[in-house]
Amino acid sequence: MSEVPDSYDPDAAEQKWxxxxxxxDVYSYDDDPERxxxxxxxxxxxPTGNLHIGNALGWCYxxxxxxxxxxKGDDVxxxxxxxxxxxxxxxxxxxxxxxxxxxxxxEQFREWCIEHTNDQIGAMKETMGTLGFSQDWNHEYRTxxxxxxxxxxxxxxxxxxxxxxxxxxxxxxxxxxxxxxxADAEVENEDHEGTLYYITFEGVGNDDxxxxxxxxxxxxxCVGMAVSPDDERYEDRIGDTFEVPLFGQxxxxxxxxxxxxxFGTGAVMICTFGDKQDVDWWVEHDLDLRPxxxxxxxxxxxxxEFEGQxxxxxxxxxxxxxxxxGHLNDEEPxxxxxxxxxxxxxxxxxxxxxxxxxxxxxxxxxEQAQAVEWFPEHMYSRLEEWTEGMEWDWVIxxxxxxxxxxxxxxxxxxxxxxxxxxxxxPVDPTTDEPAVETxxxxxxxxxxGETDVMDTWMDxxxxxxxxxxxxxxDFEPVQLREQGHDIIRTWAFYTILRTAAxxxxxxxxxxxxxxxxxxxxxNKMSKSRDNFVQPEEVVEEYGADAFRQAMALGGQPGSxxxxxxxxxxxxxxxxxxxxNITKFASGHVDESTADITDPAYRDADEWILSxxxxxxxxxxxxxxxxxxxxxxxxxREFVWHDLADDYLELVKGRLYEGxxxxxxxxxxALYTALTASLRMLSPFAPFITEEAWSHLPTDGSVHNAAWxxxxxxxxxxxxxxxxxxxxxxxxxxxxxxxxxPLNADLDRIEVYLxxxxxxxxYDLADTVNGPVYVEQGRPNIELVPVDVDIEHSELGxxxxxxxxxxxxxxxxxxxAELQAELETEGHVEFDLDGETVTVDAEMFDIVEEQRSxxxxxxxxxxxxxATVLVVE
RNA sequence: GGGUCGGUGGUCUAGUUGGUUAUGACACCUCCUUCACACGGAGGAAGCCGACGGUUCGAAUCCGUCCCGACCCA
Numbered sequence: 001m002s003e004v005p006d007s008y009d010p011d012a013a014e015q016k017w018x019x020x021x022x023x024x025d026v027y028s029y030d031d032d033p034e035r036x037x038x039x040x041x042x043x044x045x046x047p048t049g050n051l052h053i054g055n056a057l058g059w060c061y062x063x064x065x066x067x068x069x070x071x072k073g074d075d076v077x078x079x080x081x082x083x084x085x086x087x088x089x090x091x092x093x094x095x096x097x098x099x100x101x102x103x104x105x106x107e108q109f110r111e112w113c114i115e116h117t118n119d120q121i122g123a124m125k126e127t128m129g130t131l132g133f134s135q136d137w138n139h140e141y142r143t144x145x146x147x148x149x150x151x152x153x154x155x156x157x158x159x160x161x162x163x164x165x166x167x168x169x170x171x172x173x174x175x176x177x178x179x180x181x182x183a184d185a186e187v188e189n190e191d192h193e194g195t196l197y198y199i200t201f202e203g204v205g206n207d208d209x210x211x212x213x214x215x216x217x218x219x220x221x222c223v224g225m226a227v228s229p230d231d232e233r234y235e236d237r238i239g240d241t242f243e244v245p246l247f248g249q250x251x252x253x254x255x256x257x258x259x260x261x262x263f264g265t266g267a268v269m270i271c272t273f274g275d276k277q278d279v280d281w282w283v284e285h286d287l288d289l290r291p292x293x294x295x296x297x298x299x300x301x302x303x304x305e306f307e308g309q310x311x312x313x314x315x316x317x318x319x320x321x322x323x324x325x326g327h328l329n330d331e332e333p334x335x336x337x338x339x340x341x342x343x344x345x346x347x348x349x350x351x352x353x354x355x356x357x358x359x360x361x362x363x364x365x366x367e368q369a370q371a372v373e374w375f376p377e378h379m380y381s382r383l384e385e386w387t388e389g390m391e392w393d394w395v396i397x398x399x400x401x402x403x404x405x406x407x408x409x410x411x412x413x414x415x416x417x418x419x420x421x422x423x424x425x426p427v428d429p430t431t432d433e434p435a436v437e438t439x440x441x442x443x444x445x446x447x448x449g450e451t452d453v454m455d456t457w458m459d460x461x462x463x464x465x466x467x468x469x470x471x472x473x474d475f476e477p478v479q480l481r482e483q484g485h486d487i488i489r490t491w492a493f494y495t496i497l498r499t500a501a502x503x504x505x506x507x508x509x510x511x512x513x514x515x516x517x518x519x520x521x522x523n524k525m526s527k528s529r530d531n532f533v534q535p536e537e538v539v540e541e542y543g544a545d546a547f548r549q550a551m552a553l554g555g556q557p558g559s560x561x562x563x564x565x566x567x568x569x570x571x572x573x574x575x576x577x578x579x580n581i582t583k584f585a586s587g588h589v590d591e592s593t594a595d596i597t598d599p600a601y602r603d604a605d606e607w608i609l610s611x612x613x614x615x616x617x618x619x620x621x622x623x624x625x626x627x628x629x630x631x632x633x634x635x636r637e638f639v640w641h642d643l644a645d646d647y648l649e650l651v652k653g654r655l656y657e658g659x660x661x662x663x664x665x666x667x668x669a670l671y672t673a674l675t676a677s678l679r680m681l682s683p684f685a686p687f688i689t690e691e692a693w694s695h696l697p698t699d700g701s702v703h704n705a706a707w708x709x710x711x712x713x714x715x716x717x718x719x720x721x722x723x724x725x726x727x728x729x730x731x732x733x734x735x736x737x738x739x740x741p742l743n744a745d746l747d748r749i750e751v752y753l754x755x756x757x758x759x760x761x762y763d764l765a766d767t768v769n770g771p772v773y774v775e776q777g778r779p780n781i782e783l784v785p786v787d788v789d790i791e792h793s794e795l796g797x798x799x800x801x802x803x804x805x806x807x808x809x810x811x812x813x814x815x816a817e818l819q820a821e822l823e824t825e826g827h828v829e830f831d832l833d834g835e836t837v838t839v840d841a842e843m844f845d846i847v848e849e850q851r852s853x854x855x856x857x858x859x860x861x862x863x864x865x866a867t868v869l870v871v872e
Numbered sequence: 873g874g875g876u877c878g879g880u881g882g883u884c885u886a887g888u889u890g891g892u893u894a895u896g897a898c899a900c901c902u903c904c905u906u907c908a909c910a911c912g913g914a915g916g917a918a919g920c921c922g923a924c925g926g927u928u929c930g931a932a933u934c935c936g937u938c939c940c941g942a943c944c945c946a
Contacts, residue, residue: 007911189946337946381876385945485943515877516943520884553897555885559877560942564884566898573911584908633886633896648908656907735904736914742906793891796929803929807892 004586004695008579010543013691018129026701027070027134029077038074039478040066041464041508042135043491044081044143046088047120051127053525053563054484056535058514060551061628062482063133065512067683068623070134071707079139079467080128084117085149085403086456087178087343092116106401106430113402114144131535132544132686134703141466143459149404150426151466152459155502157407157422164359164501165396167417171279172395174351175341176297176311180399181355183455184392185490187339187348196264196334197319200327201225201242204250209234209242210329212264214336215274216322217314220247220303221292224270226281229255231266244269245327246318247304254285273350275339276391293349295399311349356397356406356452360390360497368500372511375626376558379485379513383496386489394494396455403453409434413444461494464507475499481508485515485558512626515560522562533563545685546571552628552684574636575688578681581644581674582692588655589671591697596668600661602654603760605669607721608647610713611638612673619680620707628684635680643673646725649732653766662762671696676708720757723864724764727751730863731768731870746770750869752779779869781858785815787847795843805832810844819846 021027040062045055066078093112094101101109121142128135141148159165172181194214202208211225222244227234240253251269258277259268270281272289281287292302299306299314306314322328339348365387374380397406405428407420416439420427424435429449438445462470464478477499483491492511499507518524519531526532538547549571554561599605615638622631651666658666675698682689682702693702731749735742748771751759761772788810796803809830810818821828828839850860859870 004908006908376877378876382944385875389945489944518942522884522941553885562884564898566884569911570897576911577909580909580912582908587908630886637896644908645913652907733914735906737903739903740906741904742913744906790892792930796891799929801929805929807929 004579004583006583008575008688008691010545010575010687014130014132014539014544014687017687017690018132021134021701021703022129024701026703027066027076027078027136028138029079029136030075032075035073035075037077037476037479038066038069039077039464039468039480040079041467041478041481041495042078042080043483044083044141044460044463045124046083046086047117047124048088049120049123051124051535053533053535054517056127056131056547057517057551057554057561058482058484059128059131059133060548061512061514061557061626062480063548063686064552064623064628064683065480065482065626066134067686067703068620068707070703071679071682071705072620073706077139077467078133078135079141080125080135080137081141081148081463081467082117082121082143083456083460084114084142084144085453085459087180087400087402089113089117090400090402101401109401117142117144127535130539130544132548134686139467143404143456144402146426148466149459151462151470152404152454153407153420153425153427154422154471155462155465155498156404156454156458157420157425159358159498159501160419162501165356166359167354167356169352169354170357170392170395171273171350171352172355172392173339173348174295174353175344175346175348176293176295177344177346178341178400179295181351181353181395181397182341182348183395183457184390185386185394185457185493186342188342189337190340190345192336192338194334194336194338195319195331197322197328198265198330198332199245199322200329201245201251201269204241204243206237206240209237209240209253209267210265211267211269213269214334215271215315216318217299217306217311218269218271218274218292219244219318220299220306221271221273221290222247222249222251222269223272223287223290224251224281224285225253225267226256226259226270227253227267228259228261229257231259231261233266245325246321247302249290254281256281256284273352275350279350289352291352293351295351297346297349311347355395356454358394358396358497358501360393361500362387362390364500365493365497368496368506371506372496373509375510375512376556379488379511379558382485382488383492386493394455394497396458397452398455399451400453403456404459405429406450406452406454408450409447410450411439411442411444412446412448414439414442416441416444418447457490457494460491461498462502464495464499465502470503475503475505477506478508480510480512482512482514485513488513510626513558515555515558517554518560518562520563520565525563538568542568542572543575543687545575545687548686549574549632549684552632554629556629557626571685574640575685577640577644578678578685578688578692581639581648582678582695584648585670585674586695589667589697593664593667593671593697596664599665599668601665601669602662602762603717603721603724604647604650604763605665605721606713606717607725608642608673609669609710610715610718611642611722612676612708613710613712616676616680616708616710623683632681632684635677635684639677639681642725643677646729647673650725650728650763650767654763672710675705676710678702679705679708720759723753723757723866724759724761726864727866727868728764728767730861730868734859734861734870743769747871748773749871750775750779751863752777752867752869753865779860779867781850781860781869783848783850783860785819785846786849788813788815788818789845789847791843791845795839798840798843799837802832802837806830806837806839810839815846818844822846 066076070076093116173187175182196212196214197216198210198212200208200210237253238255241250243250270278272282272291273279290302292299294300297311299309301307306317341348369383407427407429409418409429418434430451434447465475468475468478495507521531523529546568550567553567619631619634654662654666678689678693689702735744746769749768750773752775756776759774765772790807799806818828830837861868
């Protein structure tokens with residue numbers, strides 16, 4: 001506890017606490033068997049070197065949850081990993097060093113990739129620290145480290161022995177630029193303007209036929225043609241044979257339900273392979289295989305004179321040739337959806353190659369996914385839809401370098417493929433020999449190591465297993481996965497698949513899905529739109545706490561949020577408020593405050609403490625459900641309006657000049673409510689709360705404190721306190737309206753209540769600056785009933801379809817007569833179509849006004865249930 | 873084409889187990905320097921709660937149709 005500076009300097013405080021925390025163990029996971037675990041499966045980001053605002057949103061959510069659960073007493077593990085492997089790094093290294101990866105050894109290339117990755121990680125860690133994220137850096141991991149990718153290999157080996165992993169030749173998505181197979185999840189469909197070519201195929205012993213295609217470059221790969229069986233134009237032509245123009249192979253016309261008769265001429269060509277549909281037809285109708293594309297996206301020898309041209313070149317050249325030969329009848333623009341590599345946007349091809357696959361068991365995955373609790377709930381349907389639409393198994397082999405090696409060798413004598421034993425990992429088959437010396441099939445002793453490597457998702461999809469200590473510890477699902485909705489089909493999907501396959505359970509209990517962060521103009525952030533905001537910019541201007549609050553209040557978790565500078569501004573103002581409250585309080589409390597026994601609480605104290613207790617409970621409920629927006633809103637509301645505006649004003653008198661016992665009660669209540677508020681706020685604003693905490697007579701770090709648990713006070717006392725606060729606020733408002741200073745003297749005020757409620761006038765009198773008299777009943781001034789205020793929620797259900805008519809009667813009646821009847825009878829009666837209806841007192845109120853000509857020096861105010869008379 | 877989410881004062885946002893007077897923030901206007909705070913306080917203007925229809929005594933909230941936007945999938 002020390003002198004509190006007049007203003008809060010976020011830069012200095014954040015810097016100070018960031019360093020202090022780094023050297024302490026406030027955020028360390030204790031692996032304490034006595035306390036419940038709260039383990040977060042933190043996303044291992046790709047080390048791009050830049051933690052953007054979208055990442056920051058997700059990390060804010062995790063940090064809110066981590067900090068809240070620490071206060072709740074859970075043993076929190078908030079680790080941080082890095083998903084290092086992958087193509088972008090390879091490309092970056094090639095660029096930076098101006099080489100092609102094949103020009104150096106695999107080892108050298110890998111070395112450079114690791115070096116590059118480490119630099120990128122450093123930059124991102126710094127941003128994480130700036131933003132106040134509370135990872136336990138003793139639990140950092142990098143998927144490129146052997147002790148991580150060794151586990152990736154172990155998981156591969158286990159899945160192979162359980163029949164999940166297999167090797168096969170099957171058509172796969174192929175990126176001709178990256179020159180590797182890619183999984184369905186890594187293909188994105190984009191709409192493009194293309195050209196639809198109408199081409200005549202000459203009949204062989206029958207009439208010609210005209211087909212429409214957007215891909216004439218595939219003519220050499222044509223192995224069939226198809227029409228819809230319901231298409232009358234081609235009714236008698238199924239089985240006819242045609243010659244493929246320019247290339248000469250003969251193909252047959254088949255009927256298939258999947259042909260869209262409305263597209264083009266209703267006849268299409270089947271190639272190996274234009275798209276997945278072609279693969280289906282190829283399998284179903286047992287067609288020939290005529291692969292015409294090379295791995296680097298060119299045409300091969302089957303294309304004859306077009307061999308060696310790129311796909312784009314060949315498209316034009318073949319169209320021109322068709323024109324010359326008279327086969328091209330027409331061309332027109334058309335909308336087409338093109339599958340592209342999600343990393344480089346190159347249109348993908350489908351090639352049939354020997355690859356490694358992971359079997360996709362849709363049912364098993366969905367069963368597990370349903371057992372996970374999704375926040376928001378509807379995010380599950382994203383996963384469900386994707387899973388149900390899966391057509392192909394997951395191809396996990398990549399023809400690249402910087403990735404986890406597939407631990408397998410092929411016997412050079414008999415071709416038998418040997419997969420490493422789980423004791424052997426980590427192992428690189430391109431440099432290491434298998435542990436078995438001879439081939440179990442043929443006894444051969446020469447092995448060729450597998451050069452294919454694994455899909456990077458094979459690394460990251462064991463992250464919950466890895467952070468939970470697998471395989472050394474029995475795997476229990478961790479508590480939280482937080483991620484963006486854009487990677488549900490990849491990271492979430494693969495993680496569920498892998499955990500089901502390896503451990504037959506769910507990876508995590510809760511899946512919290514964050515939305516995207518848009519720019520202030522509501523559009524996606526982009527440099528060209530000039531709506532790009534970096535977290536660091538915000539921190540520089542307003543501090544990390546303000547940034548974090550803005551992220552929390554941007555919207556409910558799951559929905560996309562728009563970054564708003566004004567949210568940052570208002571957060572910053574709120575912090576000033578918190579600071580000033582702390583400054584005020586620190587002048588009134590000392591080391592002995594917390595230990596005051598049996599404080600003689602007055603009504604105001606009871607009120608703020610029970611209110612605080614309820615807020616703490618309700619905020620905790622929100623935090624459990626990851627409703628960060630409403631949690632923070634509620635804390636702010638409490639701190640600003642209840643604690644600062646109302647309570648502080650009420651107890652100033654006692655604090656400044658109360659008798660010792662009365663003063664001590666106020667000090668104790670203030671101390672309790674304020675420190676509870678700081679704790680509730682600390683997940684959102686870790687720096688200012690820590691700084692404020694350190695200026696109050698408290699122990700240790702606010703982040704190691706306990707979530708506030710206050711006893712629920714007596715409700716009657718609380719109601720009295722609330723009424724006092726309401727009267728004080730009303731008088732304050734009136735003074736302001738009258739242009740009077742808040743401390744203006746009043747002759748007296750009289751508070752009239754319908755019931756006998758012994759209000760504690762001590763604080764109130766001091767606050768309004770005049771003596772206070774509490775009376776039961778109605779003030780002795782001339783009040784005129786002017787209106788009825790109908791209580792629809794009481795009246796509506798009671799009268800149902802008569803409600804409209806009853807309301808009409810009440811509104812038409814003279815309020816004075818209603819009041820008279822009410823006072824004598826306790827209810828009012830109406831005649832409704834010959835029927836007498838009784839309207840009870842709780843169904844309406846009579847609104848009264850002071851008669852304007854009274855001319856007295858008296859002001860009548862309404863404060864909650866009380867009528868307040870002010871005499872100047 | 874299928875699916876999901878959303879459409880609330882100028883802007884962003886809360887509220888949807890139905891209750892008639894819709895929350896807060898930012899911006900705007902007016903007033904107020906009072907012993908934590910003018911980055912404050914008190915107040916004001918500003919909404920046909922996307923449109924239409926239905927259910928109901930009563931609809932931002934429930935149902936239907938449509939329009940618009942975002943995202944996912946084909």
